[in-house]
Amino acid sequence: MSKGSNVEFSEREALLFHAGDRPGKLEIVATKPMATQRDLSLAYSPGVAVPVRAIAEDPAAAFDYTAKGNLVAVISNGTAILGLGNLGALASKPVMEGKAVLFKRFADVDSIDLEVDTEDADKFIAAVEVLEPSFGGINLEDIGAPECFIIEQALKERMNIPVFHDDQHGTAIISAAGLINALHLTGRDIKDCRMVVNGAGAAAIACTALIKAMGMPHDHVLMCDRSGVIYVGRDNVDQWKSAHAVETDKRTLEEALDGADIFLGLSAAGALPAEYVMKMADKPIIFAMANPDPEITPPEAREARPDAIIATGRSDYPNQVNNVLGFPFIFRGALDVRATTINEEMKIAAANAIAELAREQVPEEVAAAYGTAHSFGPDYIIPAPFDPRLMEEVSAAVAQAAMDTGVARQPILDMDDYRHRLRSRLNPTNAVLTSAFEQARAQPRRVVFAEGEEEVVLRAAIQFRDGGYGTPVLVGRDDVPDRLRELGVEDPDSFELHNSRNSPLVDKMVDLLYERLQRRGYLRRDCERMVNQDRNIFGALLLALGEGDVMITGVTRQFNQSLSQVMKVIDSSEDRRPFGIHVLVGKSHTVFMADTTINERPSPTLLADIAE
Template structure:
């Protein structure tokens, strides 16, 4: 089956499967009781109606208007399909609504208007405007599109944007700025050839001029050739770009040019034309689905070309989704009355700058590559970069305020940034951000073992760049250098070479310490102490013990217990106990849940359970989380089984040792995590709010519960986290992914912050 046929069948199945289409309306308020419905509709709904009647601006307070955009089209210029009509345009408009929602959290009603007369179309849109906080015009043919947008922007007090014009302009302008920087050219000096004279081409060229491109250096071509002064039959928009030139064809125009902007049709640009361009030519062949010149043909013809297309299967995709969701997000959040040029330029500059920053790991994984950095093949961010919502939206919002079109003024930009992130991430992401922020408040030196591994190196790069911690790499230096070079990782960190560890500063001091503290605990000579130190697990742990680092991460290449066995030979236990605790933090929608006793103690006694619970509570407090402990059993407050008796005794020990600690049990986990269920026991300390620490009676039950929760797939986790040592030392799971290492390092840093 051909790729085209397969795509067609898959697309039709995608759209027709139940429920048909791509979007739906979902309630945002409770609606399960009679009281809920009385508030949602009659009689309660009358109250906000009356408030809005007194002050129209209150519609933003009492309704969804402030986060609702209309995607409106008459179907006269749909994608590359042309004038297919309003009905046939609906799948595209629904798709646009989906993109608004998934990338910026904006709700959309798509509206297909069966009207081609510009005056009537404008009146229809104006009559619908009170419903919305903004209007996105879509797929309206030129030149009518210019007049429609111009009049609606002038006659409405909500932001209006024709994305076909401005979206491509904004994204391509950002890419152009970066391409010019790479080619060491100035926008004021380059010769630009534009192939196409429709809405997108004209808007792009206007924006390039606003960025400093010289009008005399721009040659625009339509289907009849170069638009030059004296040419007849030009409309108002094309006349704006007519210049004095002897060139009459695209082939004439492109000779000795620096930039080609293609917004026309496929295969117009020949290899011969490309060869006639200046050194380091910039070619944006944005016709879809067939570019003006094939990507592979272009890079084979000119090795120095900087190439962009509108396609996702080639580097440097000029994709409008990088712009419109975040432009409207920023505009809506300040209740802008317009999306003006200042806001568009702010978006351009934010996108251009973002492309120069280190690329997040989730973006690299999404595109199945090992590295990605600013250069010829990366001049514009990728759509799955979750920083877009903050970088672009905030830039647009600031520009709206500065240019005087904002009705709501943001003063706390940090809070606004958090609000934007909260829109797109669940509570689990928010918790991870909070952990990272606490780690950043006092970055700690963390030695990270197994630094020869790509995942470890990439995690170290993220920790350093985001200033979460100060990583120190531990491993074989020659291999570390090779891996850095192989994956083009830009990272300048201290490296402790395990192959020459005995030449490291402090080695003699470490070996003497190890001998003195462990000479009756398995180490019988100074030479033996030195041999132990040549093992990376031992060296890293002693470095932390000696205060030369604040924390140590190890374990990537071996089992948890194998790593632990080396650590406990050289590290002192904490003053709390002679027992270690291992916990996993589940990041649920209701907040973190600590699962205790996951890896170390098979069948702890009541006293050991009490110690595990107290140790876990102390760690939760370091994370600014008030501990609420449930001691888990297979029954609720009955004391009939041996497990229940053991658990109840642990609760009694804790209540005596620490009466202010919120702890109760024996209790089943579903009751511990559900405040309505636990209310059946009014005597319980947990009856007002669910538990956030679950201490299981044995290792098997804790492990099974944690793995079941993680296996469901909707819950993220951090850990296991090793508690009970005198220092912040933690063990990575075998072959941990990059996010897992970064998250564990963040908690290790917080753990280190709380230690003397």
Template sequence: ISNGTAVLGLGNIGPEASKPVMEGKGLLFKIYADIDVFDLELNTTNVDEFVTIVKALEPTFGGVNLEDISAPTCFEIETRLKAEMNIPVMHDDQHGTAIISGAALMNACEIQGKKLDKIKMVVNGAGAAAISCSKMYLSLGVKKENLVMFDINGVLNTERADLDDIRRVFATERKDVHNLADAMKGADVFIGLSAGNVVNAAMLKSMAKNPIVFAMANPVPEIDYDTATAARKDIIMATGRSDYPNQVNNVLGFPYIFRGALDVRATAINEEMKIAAVHAIAALAKKPVPEEVNLAYNITNLKFGRDYIIPKPMDLRLISEVSSAVAKAAIESGVARKTITDWDVYAEELRNRLGGNDKLLRNLTSKAKQDPKRVVFAEADTYKILRAAQIVKDEGIATPILLGNINRIKAIMRENDLDLEDVQIIDPKEGTDRFEDYAQFLYKKRQRRGITLLEARKMMADRNYYGACMVEFGEADALISGLTKNYVTTVKPALQIIGIENGVNRVAGMYLMITPKGPVFFGDTTVNVNPSVEELVDITVLIERTVKQFGIDPRVAILSYSNFGSNEGGVPEKTRQTVKALHQKYPDMVVDGDMQANFALNTELLKDNFPFSTLNGKPANTLIFPNLESGNIAYKLLQEIGGAEAVGPILLGLKKPVHVLQLGSSVREIVNMITIAVIDAQEKARAQNPKSTSKRK
């Protein structure tokens, strides 16, 4: 709700002109927190009239976000509405900036080695945002006697007779400060919520060691970023702009604060809830940054430090971290009318609000974390692999083992600030304690297939062979490779050393496709070129078993260009015979065909035309293709045109876990495959020792 009297960068433009801004704000609520918003622009500047109108709307709305209302009337409006209404009311221009900059200040002080109760602070600006920010800083520990504030008329001191009650609180007793330059001498922190270009390099040079400067005027900050960082190499600088590091952006706060408040039916947004948001935002900045955030901002490796003191707006973890903290504070402070008891379930509900397509991946990640395994990487001399290794290490998904040139690996780690110093690194080419044992093993296994001992030693210098031996000997639980090599080159060593699991006739490849309608499994997409009926049966059994391991009840469609005998010979006949064999051998399997893909996925279409099908009721979630080309083409089309996320290729049928990456996989895709490999290792360990429940430490 706004009257358009203080629109950012535009000033008092009135309610009509402010409407597009309010509509945009409403979109941010929906996009970031799934909150439905209706923007209201009131044609009044009278406080009593404004308050009366808003109060009368209380039965319709769950909360009120006051927006772009000029000071000092905004203070009175918010105070009165909070006192007289029983739904959350917040003036974001005040508190949003205060919350985000408060989190930034906490982290900046930690990095710069400063204590909040010791810092000397200069605040340039005395409007709604500046007043609210200053109050927040005092709540966080800043001492009032260490804060000096300026407005358009100069320093706020006890000799000023023109100060209202709100600003008089921040009047300083210092007699040595006559202008901004005086105040900046020896100051630890500068907070700018005023106008552009009011600070110069000389002022920054007069500040204390390791200064903190938040120049938040928009669109032109109080001092240009490049000028500031050139003047002080030891500075931590934040602005309100997205084209520089450390953007203080209210979107990090208001969507999630209201989300948490609404979810517990809070009667207000109180100080406890705002402080909880500050601490949640500050804490999130210290956690490893998801790769999708790095990609969104075209940054190699975001990490807590001078250029990253608060999270980025595109970090999807904000909704679960901040909203949960706010909701918990509301409950603990007594303003919640609804209690949450299972916070893990609530966090999952919050994540699902932002799309939920990757719910299965989150579940798989949680499963992997329950019993992390040792994963060896055959191509550890590449940035993507090392970045993925860091992510799974930090998140507790896996313990990485790195294969490759040690000097090159360490150089990549240094260049990209990757923290993998405690991870085991092995270069098979330099010889290891196990090198000869592995070579002898390969020689004995393949000596009657034309491999000499000398050749076995040469082959063991290949990291795919060495890594496969580590898995075979139990010195690693899974192998990941294939980022820079073709599929066959990577699979061949695994087949020669580890081999196919007992009771299985062949290996197969599967892709997990994450779609807006849920997960769908595709096979075979990578191994068997033109499988026979017998081979299709084996492939289906392998894939159906794996889908169950993912916690999903498989509904299998054997695909063709025919529907239940509508065409004869060739592919239709092969798929029909496959279905017949599956029904005979595995009567409990939910499988049908031959059928076209649209019938497999469209329950109404299938019911109307083929009501006898065993798949009626729910769409198929496991699609078996008649040959490699159709499966491979289908998953790539769905990935590129349909926008589905492809997880794979998942290699099925080996005795021990080896998984081959798609050539050129992204870091996120690699992390997903590591997660799959860990779960595969868990399942194989459970199958070998079903009574064991111990976890590797």
């Protein structure tokens, strides 16, 4: 069975998944029509000669006429595959294909995996260097240390496109994002903190370098390897480790952790005993990221220190340090401005964007994907990988940092438009709805949320208010503020709430409803019961009394039930018939279909009226 995840599967299932009808996880799909002879002539000979000449005259035109600007190479030699070690280039191919799939799924970046069969750093560099014309960026993966440092540095110096070793910098960026929020929750300043890093491999060194770049003083960090603390003058320390050596009389991990604020582990399972945790400062921050099993499990750490904030690399514990939060969107932003590199400022911008996103209200998509509610706090300092806002927030932050630091060859002139395109890139529905959202912001309304006790409705109301679309008017009982607080709302009492059992509007509502329904055989007590017990009746009456402009309902009742209740209160406009409409959104077009819910056999006249 699988380890390191709360998703269980057998080895046979994993093999069948990767085999299937078409072995592997990738295929090439044409983006232009290939249906006629004319299509073929344009795609290849003789039509292809035109962009060839254009690129020969201006190399930058390759971004306009080829896939280069959205194409990343995922490259490995298989010397450090996941937690499996050196199994060779060919064995790394399933991982590299998987990486390419993640690029496409999360950021619509096309990528091709390339497995280079050499452990010679110079040969590897030479093989990758000459590929620059083909790609917009290079993602290095699963390459052992110290060769990974040599390879990345040489390629960054020789190539004029972004080169990014995700095992180093991806882990560093997500760790830094989590650390920003952990510091925020514990009221610390990064400049005053003391950190112990256990592990001195590629990821540990990259994490340490980035955190120092964000403001942690060099002498506030103690790095440990298998031989203990790396201090100035210690023998058998290579140049990458020695860059983080400090003057100290501490020699062991246990000594180093005495009074430390932060433990950053990228070492081995069980490397952090509970008794060491007891020696750390108040509210210790523990990032135990050994793969597949952490240096200490969250239950063990919390038993030793209930005040600790804990993150791991595993999905079955809170606060997973998952690289998929970073690399797809970092490359998205870098590619979109045709960046020549991914520099420290771009990494810091990504870390800050990810950290800020975790502090915002969690959208319904994330709650649905994980089956539980999340809100910013000790168990939610890092956003979930399926948060759809990562695409916009991280990519835009990286693109802006590239422009600010002068490494963008094609600056973005309209960031609002760019953000809109990012939102629409993976979800065409966003493109259709954005204009509606903008109109809503321009003309904010009071919207009655008739089922205000339902979590999905409360999330919608929160996003409606935070998005600046208007004022949510909630219909529900007195425990609604408590539910809002559970969803991370700091000021739940600021939401307008109407309880149908004690609202001062009830008498007026009953009078209005009785006046409408008495000739249909309804008694006054029937109207009182409906007002007190039926949320759709109560919500519609809020509209009728001018307390709201729009009502949203239908989560707990079928459509026809909800409509019949509303129609007891509100009539259709004069000379008009109510109708239902569905919007079908495709990649290339949008279809509006009506009537789909109310009028079973609409006449030509009614259809014309609906269309109008």
